[in-house]
Amino acid sequence: xxxxxxxxxxxxxxxxxxxxxxxxxxxxxxxxxxxxxxxxxxxxxxxxxxxxxxxxxxxxxxxxxxxxxxxxxxxxxxxxxxxxxxxxxxxxxxxxxxxxxxxxxxxxxxxxxxxxxxxxxxxxxxxxxxxxxxxxxxxxxxxxxxxxxxxxxxxxxxxxxxxxxxxxxxxxxxxxxxxxxxxxxxxxxxxxxxxxxxxxxxxxxxx
Numbered sequence: 001x002x003x004x005x006x007x008x009x010x011x012x013x014x015x016x017x018x019x020x021x022x023x024x025x026x027x028x029x030x031x032x033x034x035x036x037x038x039x040x041x042x043x044x045x046x047x048x049x050x051x052x053x054x055x056x057x058x059x060x061x062x063x064x065x066x067x068x069x070x071x072x073x074x075x076x077x078x079x080x081x082x083x084x085x086x087x088x089x090x091x092x093x094x095x096x097x098x099x100x101x102x103x104x105x106x107x108x109x110x111x112x113x114x115x116x117x118x119x120x121x122x123x124x125x126x127x128x129x130x131x132x133x134x135x136x137x138x139x140x141x142x143x144x145x146x147x148x149x150x151x152x153x154x155x156x157x158x159x160x161x162x163x164x165x166x167x168x169x170x171x172x173x174x175x176x177x178x179x180x181x182x183x184x185x186x187x188x189x190x191x192x193x194x195x196x197x198x199x200x201x202x203x204x205x206x207x
Contacts, residue, residue, distance in 0.1 A: 004190040004197070005144040008050055008153045009161045012067040013039060014183045022099055023116060025092035025126070028061050035183075036070060042184040043074035045205030049186065054151035056081035057143070059088045064155040067184075071155075081155075086139035089157035092117075093126025112177045119173025129159065129173040136160050137167035144191035161187050168196035 013036050014020075019029035050071070056079045058064040065081075072078040095106055103116055112118045115129070122128040127135070143152055156164075158181040166176035168189050180202050181187065188199035 002193055003149040004192045005148055006051070006151045007140065007143075007164070007189040007191070008054070008151065009164055009187040009189065010046065010067065010071075010153065010155045011158050011161055011181050011183050011185050011187075012061075012063040012155060013070065015063060022097055023092050023095050023103060025096045026061065026089050027096055029063065031063050031066055036066075039070070039184055040074060042205055043070045046071050046184065046186065047075035049205065050076060050153055051151040052077065054079070054153045055147050057084045057087065057152060057154045059083070059156050059160070060085055061088060061157075064157070068155045084139060084143070084154070086135050087154055087156045087160050090129060090132045090159035091123075091126040093123035095123045095126065112174060114180075115177040119175075119177055129163070129177055132159055132163040133166045133173060133176065136163035140164055140167060140189075140191070164189060165198060165201055168198050 012031070014032045015024065016030045016032045056068060058068055058081050060083055068081055095103060098106070100116065104111070107117065107121060109118050109121055117123070119129040122131065161181045162176040162179045165179055165187060166173065182202055182204055184204065186203040187201045188203070190197040190199060
C-alpha cells in the first residue's frame with residue numbers, strides 16, 4: 001500500500017493590535033512583535049515536532065513567511081519554501097479595513113457565531129467561506145500528488161486551515177467555521193490513495 005501524503009498546517013503568529021481592530025482578510029498586516037517574542041516556546045515545540053525533511057509552503061502574505069522564519073530560528077533546519085497563492089486567507093473584498101463594529105450593517109444574513117460572516121456570505125468583491133473551501137481543496141489535491149508519500153508543512157491562515165479540514169471531511173462552510181484554529185496551532189491531515197484522514201485539529205504545544 002502506498003504511504004499517504006502528510007500535511008502539517010500551522011496558523012501564523014498573532015497580528016498586531018491595530019490589525020486586530022479591523023477586518024484584515026488578505027491585507028498584508030504586521031505581526032505583533034511582543035506576541036512573537038513571547039511565543040518562542042511554541043516555536044521551539046513546533047521546531048521539534050515537525051518532520052524532517054519536509055516540503056515547506058507559505059501563503060503570499062508576509063505573516064506566514066515571518067512565522068516560518070521564527071520556527072527556523074527556534075531550531076528547525078532552515079528550509080527553502082515555496083509560495084502557494086491558494087492557501088491565502090479569505091478575501092473579504094470591500095469589507096477589508098472596516099472596524100468590526102461597522103460590519104453588521106453590511107451583512108445580508110446573520111453572522112456566524114464564531115466568524116464575522118456566515119459561510120455563504122460573499123462580501124462585495126471578495127469570497128465566501130464556501131469559495132475558500134473550493135479554492136483550498138484543489139490546491140491540496142495537487143500538492144498531495146506533487147509530493148506523494150512525503151511530508152508537507154504549510155504555514156497559512158485560520159480560514160484556509162478550516163477550509164482544508166472541510167475539504168478533507170466533506171463538511172459545509174458553516175460547520176468548518178465552528179472549528180477553532182489558534183495562532184501557532186498545528187492541524188494534521190493525510191491524503192491516502194482513495195480518501196482523506198484528519199489526524200488532529202488545533203493541536204497546541206505546552207509553552
